[in-house]
Amino acid sequence: MARVVFEQVTKQYDNGYVAVKDLNLDIGDQEFVVLVGPSGCGKTTSLRMLAGLEEITSGNLYIGDRQVNQAPAKDRDIAMVFQSYALYPHMSVFENMAFSLELQGVPKAEMRDRVQSAAKQLGIEPLLDRKPKQLSGGQRQRVAVGRAIVRNPAVFLMDEPLSNLDAKLRVQARAELSRLHQKLGTTFIYVTHDQAEAMTMGSRIAVMNQGILQQVDTPQNVYEHP
Numbered sequence: 001m002a003r004v005v006f007e008q009v010t011k012q013y014d015n016g017y018v019a020v021k022d023l024n025l026d027i028g029d030q031e032f033v034v035l036v037g038p039s040g041c042g043k044t045t046s047l048r049m050l051a052g053l054e055e056i057t058s059g060n061l062y063i064g065d066r067q068v069n070q071a072p073a074k075d076r077d078i079a080m081v082f083q084s085y086a087l088y089p090h091m092s093v094f095e096n097m098a099f100s101l102e103l104q105g106v107p108k109a110e111m112r113d114r115v116q117s118a119a120k121q122l123g124i125e126p127l128l129d130r131k132p133k134q135l136s137g138g139q140r141q142r143v144a145v146g147r148a149i150v151r152n153p154a155v156f157l158m159d160e161p162l163s164n165l166d167a168k169l170r171v172q173a174r175a176e177l178s179r180l181h182q183k184l185g186t187t188f189i190y191v192t193h194d195q196a197e198a199m200t201m202g203s204r205i206a207v208m209n210q211g212i213l214q215q216v217d218t219p220q221n222v223y224e225h226p
């Protein structure tokens, strides 16, 4: 559980391109904020900076009470779900979910308990011995979420986690992620192109365009009174 603050954060890539400019965004503890905007506007870059996968050029980032400008990704108490899921193809579902805990040196018995409990929560317990290629798209998506959940992160970042699902599954998964957010009580930052997702999932929507944050408001105010 943690408040997340972007303070005047700018990202200029090595080739000179400014992908995010002077971003100020204050996200409350346990809040669910949806980041929207056209392709290339800087949404993924913003998540990656927060996760520590991309350095900030200037400004400050805070997670909870900590300034994390230079903190390595593993010390940020964040888990990220990628659009592509990024599952390890040669590992079983169990191994995919356990991997980050193994790296952290979590004892085997605790690891097993945490993986099993996350799998149960997501309804993927029967799939723990399968390889990713033996799963449907919807099942893979759950494994990707499960891999994040087992780490008990303070902050969940999701980059278009549902965009590879068909329309029907997407609606179902939307409701499941909303329930998960309420149950876990963690801070969620969620990137999407999909207006229906943004409308129904977030308590606030942050609208970006060309690297600049245009508006942060409730779904009603963003979409009904533009």
Ligand code: ADP
Pocket: 013, 014, 015, 017, 018, 019, 037, 038, 039, 040, 041, 042, 043, 044, 045, 046
């Ligand atoms: P979004 O997630 O909103 O689609 P991104 O954050 O992925 O946008 O990208 C923002 C802009 O930064 C895009 O114009 C993209 O091409 C550019 N960009 C992303 N990564 C790099 C990089 N490593 N080097 C240079 N430019 C990049």
Ligand code: ADP
Pocket: 044, 083, 159
């Ligand atoms: P997404 O669809 O999630 O926004 P992209 O397909 O734009 O991601 O980018 C995938 C990867 O390529 C990212 O790691 C991003 O940093 C990198 N990338 C994107 N645009 C550029 C660019 N113009 N130059 C170099 N790397 C880029």
